[in-house]
Amino acid sequence: xxxxxxxxxxxxxxxxxxxxxxxxxxxxxxxxxxxxDVGCGxxxxxxxxxxxTGVEVVGVDRxxxxxxxxQRAGDGExxxxxxxxxxxLPLPDDGFDRTLSMxxxxxxxxxxxxxxxxxxVTRANGVVAVAVWDYGDGMEMxxxxxxxxxxxxxxxxxxxERHMPLCRRGELxxxxxxxxxxxVEEDALALPMEFGSFDDYWRPFxxxxxxxxxxxxxxxxxxxxxxxxRLSDRLTGGSDTxxxxxxxxxxxxxxxx
Numbered sequence: 001x002x003x004x005x006x007x008x009x010x011x012x013x014x015x016x017x018x019x020x021x022x023x024x025x026x027x028x029x030x031x032x033x034x035x036x037d038v039g040c041g042x043x044x045x046x047x048x049x050x051x052x053t054g055v056e057v058v059g060v061d062r063x064x065x066x067x068x069x070x071q072r073a074g075d076g077e078x079x080x081x082x083x084x085x086x087x088x089l090p091l092p093d094d095g096f097d098r099t100l101s102m103x104x105x106x107x108x109x110x111x112x113x114x115x116x117x118x119x120x121v122t123r124a125n126g127v128v129a130v131a132v133w134d135y136g137d138g139m140e141m142x143x144x145x146x147x148x149x150x151x152x153x154x155x156x157x158x159x160x161e162r163h164m165p166l167c168r169r170g171e172l173x174x175x176x177x178x179x180x181x182x183x184v185e186e187d188a189l190a191l192p193m194e195f196g197s198f199d200d201y202w203r204p205f206x207x208x209x210x211x212x213x214x215x216x217x218x219x220x221x222x223x224x225x226x227x228x229x230r231l232s233d234r235l236t237g238g239s240d241t242x243x244x245x246x247x248x249x250x251x252x253x254x255x256x257x
Contacts, residue, residue, distance in 0.1 A: 007213070008210075010207055011209040019249055021046045023189065026189065027129035031052060033049075034058075036059075036122075037059040049072070049100070059079065059081045060082050097122075100126045112179060115210050116179060122150060129251065130168055134248040135167040137248065139248070141201065148230040161211050170186065171184075186252045190247065192245070
């Protein structure tokens with residue numbers, strides 16, 4: 001069995017590490033900034049920000065296991081990982097130049113509460129920025145999974161991430177304006193996902209991570225085999241070959257007024 005953090009690394013961590021530098025650049029992280037990473041997971045974003053000269057990073061996540069994994073990965077004294085809830089940050093007001101969050105906000109039951117906390121801990125004229133995957137059409141690895149899962153079991157549609165909030169164009173920027181941020185800018189970041197074989201694509205779903213992994217874990221063995229065969233035919237024609245899929249994230253940034 002995979003641990004939660006190992007399962008995440010196999011399923012999405014390798015792609016979040018690619019997204020992180022693109023997001024850091026979009027957020028405008030600059031030399032000497034003090035950065036908060038909310039929902040830091042295993043540390044991809046925190047480490048990407050800390051790679052900039054003089055940047056100090058605090059990363060928080062509600063999962064002790066993820067925080068421990070990030071601490072083990074360690075990147076020196078400029079990264080401090082702590083267990084904390086995004087909607088009740090144990091941090092003082094105005095303590096950070098930029099507060100960032102990647103691939104977490106749309107999983108929260110009260111995203112606005114988390115954004116208000118991110119505002120609170122960011123100094124005046126500082127920046128709050130968030131990235132989420134486009135679960136509608138922009139994540140081909142998941143779109144293929146759910147298309148074939150729903151074809152086999154129409155009731156699976158209720159689990160599809162495309163129904164999640166904040167994953168469509170304009171939704172993040174609308175939230176940023178609703179909470180009163182200024183200079184709001186939204187954009188899309190794209191990256192390729194290369195798979196060395198069909199199993200390189202399929203096996204991470206078996207770790208039970210995210211809605212897709214959770215759904216796969218509830219399937220009977222025969223239904224999982226049928227889904228695997230449909231996906232293999234769709235993606236590789238049943239052959240053991242490399243292939244590439246595209247991924248897109250929506251990103252937003254705003255200034256504390």
